[in-house]
């Protein structure tokens with residue numbers, strides 16, 4: 229068992245109204261912290277009132293970006309339980325990110341236990357309007373006060389939580405996505421498959437260009453040949469071409485999404501053909517031209533299943549499935565949210581009820 | 583003129599002894615801060631006692647790595663003046679990094695004025711033993727408390743300063759460098775030419791591998807073909823082959839080093855042939871094999887001119903100039919340090935005496 233000290237707030241915040249939630253603005257009353265010191269290891273797991281972090285201005289996180297993070301959610305089920313979805317996978321992935329960023333591994337069991345206790349303490353912060361959830365952000369930052377470029381000797385591992393509105397305010401609206409051909413998010417041998425700040429900082433520019441043109445997100449191509457499809461800003465991407473669902477294989481430069489993995493398993497379970505392989509933007513353009521590009525959708529914790537209604541590549545605007553949600557996308561959306569909100573029986577063993 | 587408020591410390595720190603300085607451990611008594619708020623712009627430039635920064639745990643710098651930085655030095659000249667070297671170029675480059683990272687541009691004049699005043703306030707912190715200097719670290723961090731992935735609406739621009747020992751404790755010792763062939767630092771279209779945290783986080787792994795094998799730093803190859811030479815961890819690289827000095831051209835993925843630019847100008851001024859162009863690791867290996875690889879050296883603010891005594895690529899250990907400093911490296915070192923410590927007349931107009 230783990231000894232996690234808990235200090236409860238004496239000053240609980242007022243909870244925001246469901247309609248003003250949005251994403252990532254509000255934070256619950258408590259947070260989980262675990263510290264690392266070279267020679268001591270990870271120590272002092274504790275739940276404390278949500279509060280500012282005070283760091284020396286030379287703390288490495290401010291200079292050399294040594295950081296990793298995760299994103300998952302807690303849901304209120306139809307039976308009024310609190311539910312976590314595949315949270316163990318998030319801490320596994322966090323440790324793989326740690327490995328790439330030269331951050332010492334955390335104890336995944338301890339992290340999961342800390343998370344469960346934190347969600348229990350702030351149980352009332354999980355909103356329960358349809359589509360809402362408590363977004364959970366575990367993250368690790370390098371805190372050693374030192375300007376040398378080397379792995380930090382000190383870290384904070386922190387979990388904060390943010391009640392979040394539905395991604396889809398008025399039903400599922402297919403999004404418009406711009407294929408970026410100039411800027412690159414990641415390359416083989418880089419940090420693309422790790423969930424680390426630098427990947428997101430690097431992606432802001434493409435995002436800015438997409439927004440300016442009226443597109444919701446960027447679809448990234450590979451960094452070597454600017455040709456193969458990688459992923460979208462915060463989701464993995466799937467194409468249904470001629471009855472077969474295709475998603476880029478995990479090649480070292482894209483994030484191994486947990487929703488991606490789950491949806492591949494669901495597709496296989498349902499007997500729908502699914503392939504993880506290299507897929508070029510040219511193949512997608514060609515499929516669109518010959519009428520076999522049937523559906524495109526993204527998968528991610530925040531975006532759930534997000535149908536894509538338009539893809540723009542160079543001067544080519546490709547409308548997909550008349551801008552409407554496709555059959556497979558709808559099925560996956562219903563299955564995923566059914567599992568997450570507890571209205572479908574979890575035969576996969578993915579959910580953790582608290 | 584700029585109105586920069588100054589609050590002096592009432593509790594000055596003891597200065598470290600010259601022999602314990604090292605790099606980036608100690609910090610002077612004051613720091614410069616400038617804040618950015620969306621709708622207001624950059625505001626409130628001030629010099630305050632060196633102190634911790636307190637941020638919400640959701641501050642964007644902790645999650646999405648939106649940050650840029652610079653590195654330069656103040657020197658004490660032979661006439662006991664404080665001297666800055668091409669500081670205007672650092673703020674120019676900071677703004678180019680800002681552009682890539684979607685951070686609002688700073689007023690370069692204000693930044694330079696803030697720096698001058700800060701160095702003047704902490705004048706006694708510039709060490710004056712041979713080879714020592716006051717390392718200066720301007721940096722910008724995204725501070726908006728929000729988990730949405732978008733450019734922050736709030737930033738801190740901060741300058742801190744660290745008295746630093748000589749890079750070369752016992753005369754100039756050529757370093758051993760490992761050519762990395764698996765991991766990649768940056769790729770065209772990415773953030774390689776910006777000075778942003780993510781590039782350094784990404785490079786830690788290669789650095790770790792190099793250290794383990796007894797090498798001081800990593801030489802990075804390009805991300806597309808793993809073939810062309812880019813730069814070293816914290817310096818640009820030069821090769822003298824058959825009488826000609828060659829350095830990789832600025833191609834979008836390497837940092838446009840200010841020392842690099844200065845040394846190219848010095849070489850041209852002295853009539854020594856110098857080329858900025860693509861150069862592959864194969865060309866270097868071949869030059870080594872046929873005996874025309876005469877010198878290799880790195881250039882950087884911290885490393886000054888750093889001769890390379892050995893390059894290892896795959897299983898090939900190339901010893902360069904018998905592991906000794908070459909003629910050109912020595913000349914550049916003498917010229918650069920002569921300008922920086924004021925023993926050589928500055929005909930380039932690069933130095934700012936305070």
Ligand SMILES: Cc1ncc(COP(=O)(O)O)c(C=O)c1O
Pocket residue numbers: 299459460461462463464483484485486487488527528529530
């Ligand atoms: C770059 C990127 N790709 C994909 C995903 C989807 O991953 P997951 O399904 O684990 O949320 C995310 C979001 O977390 C992401 O940030």
Ligand SMILES: Cc1ncc(COP(=O)(O)O)c(C=O)c1O
Pocket residue numbers: 653813814815816817818837838839840841842881882883884
């Ligand atoms: C990656 C990298 N390349 C090159 C340099 C050298 O640049 P400069 O000469 O401006 O210090 C540095 C150090 O600042 C660096 O971090």
